[in-house]
Structure formats: structure tokens, C-alpha cells
Amino acid sequence: MFRHAAKLLRRPVPTTSPAAAAVSRRPFSSDLPAAETADPAFVEAWKKLIPNIDPPKTPLSFMQPRPATPASIPTKLTVNFVLPYASELSAKEVDMVIVPATTGQLGVLPGHVPTIAELRPGLMSVHDGNDVTKYFVSSGFAFIHANSFADIIAVEAVPIDRIDANLVQKGLAEFTQKVNSASTDLEKAEAQIGVDVHSALNSALTG
Amino acid sequence: MSAPMPFWRAAGMTYITYSNICANLVRNCLKEPHKAEALNREKVHFAISTWKDGKAEKPVIRSDLAED
Numbered sequence: 001m002f003r004h005a006a007k008l009l010r011r012p013v014p015t016t017s018p019a020a021a022a023v024s025r026r027p028f029s030s031d032l033p034a035a036e037t038a039d040p041a042f043v044e045a046w047k048k049l050i051p052n053i054d055p056p057k058t059p060l061s062f063m064q065p066r067p068a069t070p071a072s073i074p075t076k077l078t079v080n081f082v083l084p085y086a087s088e089l090s091a092k093e094v095d096m097v098i099v100p101a102t103t104g105q106l107g108v109l110p111g112h113v114p115t116i117a118e119l120r121p122g123l124m125s126v127h128d129g130n131d132v133t134k135y136f137v138s139s140g141f142a143f144i145h146a147n148s149f150a151d152i153i154a155v156e157a158v159p160i161d162r163i164d165a166n167l168v169q170k171g172l173a174e175f176t177q178k179v180n181s182a183s184t185d186l187e188k189a190e191a192q193i194g195v196d197v198h199s200a201l202n203s204a205l206t207g
Numbered sequence: 208m209s210a211p212m213p214f215w216r217a218a219g220m221t222y223i224t225y226s227n228i229c230a231n232l233v234r235n236c237l238k239e240p241h242k243a244e245a246l247n248r249e250k251v252h253f254a255i256s257t258w259k260d261g262k263a264e265k266p267v268i269r270s271d272l273a274e275d
Contacts, residue, residue, distance in 0.1 A: 085248060121229050138229040156230035156245075158237060167236045189218035193225065197232045 069146040073111030079126065081135075081152045088135070088157065094128040097150055099142045100200075110148040117142045119154065121197045123204040134160045136204050138197070165205055172198035 038061045046055040079097055081089035097108045100122025106115070119140045126133045140154035175194030182188040215225045234245040250271035256263050 121233070136233065138233040139226045155226050156233050158233065158241070162237050162241045164236055164238045164242075171232065171236060185218040186220065189215045189220055190228065192214060193228050194232060197229050198236070201233070201236055 067147050067149065070148075074148045075110060076148075077108060077110045077112075078149045079152065080149070081126075081154075081157070083154055083157055089126070092126075092128075094126050096127040097152070098123075098125045098127070099152060100124060100137060101142065106142070108142075108144055108150055112144050112148070112150075114146045115142070115144045117144075119152075121200040123160070123200075123207065124152070124154075124157070134204075136160050136163060136201060160204055163201060163205060168198055168201045168205065172202060 038055075039058060042058065043055045076093040076095065077097060079089050079092050079094050080087075081092075095109075099106050099108065099117065100120055101117035102120045103117070105122075106117055119137055119142060121138050122136070124135045124137045126135075135157045136159075137152075137154045138156040140152065140157075142153075143151040145151075171194065175191050175198060178191035179188065179195055182191045213225075216222075231249075234242065234249070237245055252268075252270040252272050254266040254268045256266040258264070
């Protein structure tokens with residue numbers, strides 16, 4: 001396993017020469033400057049040729065520029081919570097959002113480090129002052145940007161008061177039984193998913 | 208593939224399949240008016256046509272709507 005170790009240790013470290021360092025260090029996507037809204041070269045050329053008429057709008061000028069990363073940490077987090085069929089929260093300013101990531105409950109405050117998190121079936125809570133709104137999210141992703149914008153996308157998310165506890169218990173019992181009686185890998189995986197989702201629903205209702 | 212991977216991928220399932228199964232299970236655990244709305248929202252009706260030798264074969268219709 002370590003046959004190649006000597007060769008790998010002997011190769012030159014990439015950051016020794018400044019030219020190589022500039023090439024090998026890739027910028028993070030959060031380091032990009034705010035996108036341009038108009039092509040300056042085009043506007044220049046137009047003004048030279050036709051100074052009286054305003055230059056026409058290009059598709060670039062209709063796009064909203066990415067909100068710049070503020071120099072100091074903003075006081076509120078802007079949340080966009082979308083589902084395939086509806087936009088639950090659209091640019092809502094809140095204090096904190098707790099999302100159920102696969103790596104555990106992720107609490108997002110303004111000024112959070114840019115993160116992409118895959119969500120697992122679990123409870124998501126939106127905290128604004130003293131109000132807490134809880135949703136059960138089936139799965140999805142959370143993108144947290146450097147400018148304290150959080151985009152949370154989920155396939156299915158319901159406020160927890162719409163969940164029926166009896167159906168959850170029945171489902172849990174049914175899938176635990178299926179896990180034990182499953183034969184193929186795929187059946188076992190499906191039954192395991194059922195157990196995971198129903199136990200998450202259960203703890204969301206009781207927790 | 209021996210890289211650490213979720214159990215569903217090891218069993219041959221893709222992320223989209225996993226995500227859709229989770230969403231369906233959640234929809235089936237809702238209280239009554241919301242459950243009917245959610246299941247209704249997800250009904251699909253479409254036709255699949257295969258083409259062979261430049262000619263369309265008879266399309267297959269897949270539908271969750273009641274057959275009238």
C-alpha cells in the first residue's frame with residue numbers, strides 16, 4: 001500500500017514557485033466579485049456611434065446581480081425555502097434556521113460559513129424573534145452563501161401539525177417488520193428508508 | 208465501489224429514487240385533507256413513444272388518473 005510513498009514524497013511541492021501557486025490555488029466560488037449588469041465594451045462602442053440614443057438593454061442587465069458579501073456580518077439571515085410546487089418562504093429575514101443535515105442538526109446564523117448540506121428526513125425550524133415555525137422536511141439540500149442568504153430546497157415539507165401520529169406508528173411497525181423479512185438488497189434498502197423516515201417523523205412529533 | 212456511501216446507494220438506488228421514496232412516505236403520513244391534496248398533486252399522466260427505424264410505434268400511456 002505504501003510502495004509509492006517514496007515517489008510521492010519526493011515530488012516537488014506545488015506551492016514553491018509563485019507562478020505555480022497562483023495556478024494551483026483555485027478560488028472559492030464565494031470569492032467571486034458581484035456579477036456585472038452591463039457589458040462595458042458594448043456600451044462604450046454604442047455611445048461612440050450613437051450618442052443620442054440610450055444603449056439597448058442586454059439580457060445581462062435584466063438579471064439581478066448577486067447580492068454582494070457585506071463587509072460586516074448582517075443582523076438577519078435571509079431564507080428562501082422552496083418546494084417543487086410552492087415557495088414556502090421567499091427572501092424572509094429571520095434570526096436563525098436549524099436544518100436537519102445528514103451530518104446532524106445544522107444551526108445557521110447570519111454570517112455562517114458558506115456551506116452546501118444534504119438534508120435527511122427531519123425537523124427544520126425557523127426562528128424569528130420569539131416565533132418558531134417547524135417543518136418536517138423529507139429530503140433536499142441547503143445552500144448557505146457568504147452574504148447570509150440561505151436557500152433550502154426540499155422535495156416535500158409539511159408543518160408538523162399536519163402529520164398524523166397514528167399513521168406514523170403504523171408505518172413504523174410495518175417497515176420494521178419489512179426490514180426483518182426483506183430478501184434482496186433493494187428491498188432491505190427500501191424497508192430501511194421506511195424505518196428511517198418514520199422514526200424521524202416520530203421524533204419530530206414528540207420532540 | 209468501496210468508498211463510504213449511503214446504504215441506499217450501495218444497494219443500487221440513485222439519490223432521486225431515495226428522495227422520491229422519502230417524499231412519498233411523508234405524504235402518506237399526513238392528516239386527512241392535506242393527504243388527499245398531496246397525493247392528488249403528485250398524480251401524473253403521460254404517453255411514452257418509442258421510435259424504431261424512423262417510425263413511431265404505438266405510444267404507451269401511463270396514468271394515475273381514473274380511466275373513464
